[in-house]
Amino acid sequence: GAVVSQHPSRVICKSGTSVKIECRSLDFQATTMFWYRQFPKKSLMLMATSNEGSKATYEQGVEKDKFLINHASLTLSTLTVTSAHPEDSSFYICSARVQSREQYFGPGTRLTVT
Amino acid sequence: GENVEQHPSTLSVQEGDSAVIKCTYSDSASNYFPWYKQELGKRPQLIIDIRSNVGEKKDQRIAVTLNKTAKHFSLHITETQPEDSAVYFCAAFNTGNQFYFGTGTSLTVIP
Numbered sequence: 001g002a003v004v005s006q007h008p009s010r011v012i013c014k015s016g017t018s019v020k021i022e023c024r025s026l027d028f029q030a031t032t033m034f035w036y037r038q039f040p041k042k043s044l045m046l047m048a049t050s051n052e053g054s055k056a057t058y059e060q061g062v063e064k065d066k067f068l069i070n071h072a073s074l075t076l077s078t079l080t081v082t083s084a085h086p087e088d089s090s091f092y093i094c095s096a097r098v099q100s101r102e103q104y105f106g107p108g109t110r111l112t113v114t
Numbered sequence: 115g116e117n118v119e120q121h122p123s124t125l126s127v128q129e130g131d132s133a134v135i136k137c138t139y140s141d142s143a144s145n146y147f148p149w150y151k152q153e154l155g156k157r158p159q160l161i162i163d164i165r166s167n168v169g170e171k172k173d174q175r176i177a178v179t180l181n182k183t184a185k186h187f188s189l190h191i192t193e194t195q196p197e198d199s200a201v202y203f204c205a206a207f208n209t210g211n212q213f214y215f216g217t218g219t220s221l222t223v224i225p
Contacts, residue, residue: 032211043120043203044158044215057212060115093157095213102148103213105157 002028004096006106013084014114021079021109023094029074030096034103035067038091050077084113116141116208120216127194128224135219137204138186146207147187149178151200152218158203162189194223 003026036044050056056069068080097103117140127133145166150158164171164178180187204216
């Protein structure tokens with residue numbers, strides 16, 4: 001199957017700082033990338049849908065000014081958590097979708113805000 | 115938007131028995147229904163999927179059924195093995211180009 005990478009895998013930052021997470025499709029061009037948040041033992045919560053060259057579509061309740069998404073190319077999307085707070089601590093997973101509608105997940109990023 | 119419900123939230127079965135997980139969805143226009151397996155701390159992995167023009171699909175010990183009229187679909191795992199223990203998520207892909215996930219089922223296969 002297709003490979004999606006995510007970097008970093010773990011990050012610890014201080015409250016008030018910003019953190020950038022990268023999501024790359026390594027061997028295919030993704031028409032769409034998705035960003036999810038997952039709390040321990042909980043389901044994946046869709047945060048936003050990202051299409052290359054256009055603005056991301058955010059789900060209701062997700063602050064677009066806090067979670068900045070940039071989809072610079074067909075293989076790269078970034079999520080920046082701005083002015084992070086402890087309640088932003090979570091597991092963030094990206095996925096990339098191919099034309100067939102299948103989506104492939106990145107390995108996730110564990111964010112801890114102290 | 116779409117609303118996906120999944121049951122049960124936890125499931126324990128004896129090794130060799132079958133496991134069934136059920137999901138319902140609300141958007142009748144949803145047309146693609148994948149199932150994912152997620153082991154602790156790892157990414158979800160697609161294990162099987164079904165499209166709205168098909169009623170059933172099978173891949174070795176795993177099968178998925180879809181009832182479009184009732185808007186529900188189910189995952190069936192036969193002859194369960196300890197390595198099947200994981201959290202399983204259903205999802206529905208709707209016309210808004212988005213995936214919506216069920217709440218997950220933690221499956222434990224007891225040796």
